Amino acid sequence: MKIMITGSKGQLGNELQSILKSGRSEIGEISPQYKGAEVIAVDIDTLDISDLEATDAFIAENKPDIIINCAAMTNVDGCETMKETAFKVNALGVRNLAMGAQKQGAKFIHISTDYVFEGVGTKPFVEWDGINPQSVYGASKALGEKYALSFNKKTFVVRTSWLYGYIGKNFVKTVRRVIREHGSITVVNDQRGNPTNANDLAHHLLKLGVTEEYGVYHCTGEGECSWYDFACKIAEYSGFENAVFPCTTEEYNSKYNVPTKRPEYSSLMNMGLICTVGNEMRNWQDALKEYISKVED
Numbered sequence: 001m002k003i004m005i006t007g008s009k010g011q012l013g014n015e016l017q018s019i020l021k022s023g024r025s026e027i028g029e030i031s032p033q034y035k036g037a038e039v040i041a042v043d044i045d046t047l048d049i050s051d052l053e054a055t056d057a058f059i060a061e062n063k064p065d066i067i068i069n070c071a072a073m074t075n076v077d078g079c080e081t082m083k084e085t086a087f088k089v090n091a092l093g094v095r096n097l098a099m100g101a102q103k104q105g106a107k108f109i110h111i112s113t114d115y116v117f118e119g120v121g122t123k124p125f126v127e128w129d130g131i132n133p134q135s136v137y138g139a140s141k142a143l144g145e146k147y148a149l150s151f152n153k154k155t156f157v158v159r160t161s162w163l164y165g166y167i168g169k170n171f172v173k174t175v176r177r178v179i180r181e182h183g184s185i186t187v188v189n190d191q192r193g194n195p196t197n198a199n200d201l202a203h204h205l206l207k208l209g210v211t212e213e214y215g216v217y218h219c220t221g222e223g224e225c226s227w228y229d230f231a232c233k234i235a236e237y238s239g240f241e242n243a244v245f246p247c248t249t250e251e252y253n254s255k256y257n258v259p260t261k262r263p264e265y266s267s268l269m270n271m272g273l274i275c276t277v278g279n280e281m282r283n284w285q286d287a288l289k290e291y292i293s294k295v296e297d
């Protein structure tokens with residue numbers, strides 16, 4: 001089996017490679033079908049997915065059985081100022097991969113986000129809820145979803161949120177660094193969602209990849225919290241005391257001049273997984289605790 005991973009140097013790309021290498025995630029073993037799989041790992045320095053011709057030629061030459069797209073412009077505020085790049089990478093780049101996958105007969109696993117939803121509510125969003133993105137990042141990812149599903153028949157669109165992996169930048173590492181450097185951190189307490197360990201997400205992507213259960217999925221850590229609750233647990237598991245303070249989004253945005261509207265409520269329910277391959281996503285606190293016991297910075 002040949003598995004092509006785009007955005008392989010990012011958080012999720014790294015996690016997938018490490019699980020494929022060892023044959024197991026923190027949740028458990030992956031399918032024996034992946035044993036001996038050839039991994040073709042690419043990132044922007046080797047393949048810019050927004051280049052249609054290059055993407056088409058790369059897929060035709062390498063003939064992957066599964067393409068997992070972890071490449072994206074994930075800088076949410078950057079997307080507001082660099083709309084064209086956001087559109088090229090998060091929408092057209094996905095189209096290019098989906099078209100290449102279709103020609104090759106490959107399965108296509110594409111990662112999307114909670115930002116496709118309007119971000120208000122009190123009940124977790126399920127896969128059939130209507131989308132209504134409020135930011136350029138969310139809109140570009142929403143179009144990417146549409147292209148992924150339209151241009152390749154064998155597509156899985158998997159939405160996740162508040163992702164952290166061992167390699168790369170994320171909120172967990174930022175909280176730990178700020179507390180180490182400044183003694184404390186102030187975090188918004190009025191935006192709620194689901195922290196997701198990239199290792200758990202990667203496990204489920206690989207679980208889906210050996211099936212034909214194509215369609216849209218949510219895959220986030222079990223249980224919801226605010227960014228403040230998340231930061232409190234990060235501090236607690238890292239051994240910091242009295243280091244996290246709450247604020248409102250309004251206070252935070254006016255202090256730091258934040259250009260992007262963030263979802264107030266974007267908790268996702270993993271309904272698609274429950275109904276197909278099974279939802280083994282860990283409770284967000286357990287997954288975080290293991291991560292903090294292993295992460296190096």
Ligand SMILES: NC(=O)c1ccc[n+]([C@@H]2O[C@H](COP(=O)([O-])OP(=O)(O)OC[C@H]3O[C@@H](n4cnc5c(N)ncnc54)[C@H](OP(=O)(O)O)[C@@H]3O)[C@@H](O)[C@H]2O)c1
Nearest residue numbers: 007010011012044048049071072074111113160161162163
């Ligand atoms: N991080 C989150 O909290 C979060 C939440 C919800 C959904 N997601 C989605 O989950 C997926 C994985 O996220 P992640 O956190 O692993 O992302 P990440 O760490 O930012 O990795 C993305 C990778 O894609 C690369 N890339 C950017 N533009 C590219 C292009 N034109 N061609 C090829 N590669 C390109 C990036 O390179 P550079 O670093 O050089 O730009 C980076 O190595 C993405 O689809 C993201 O939208 C993430």
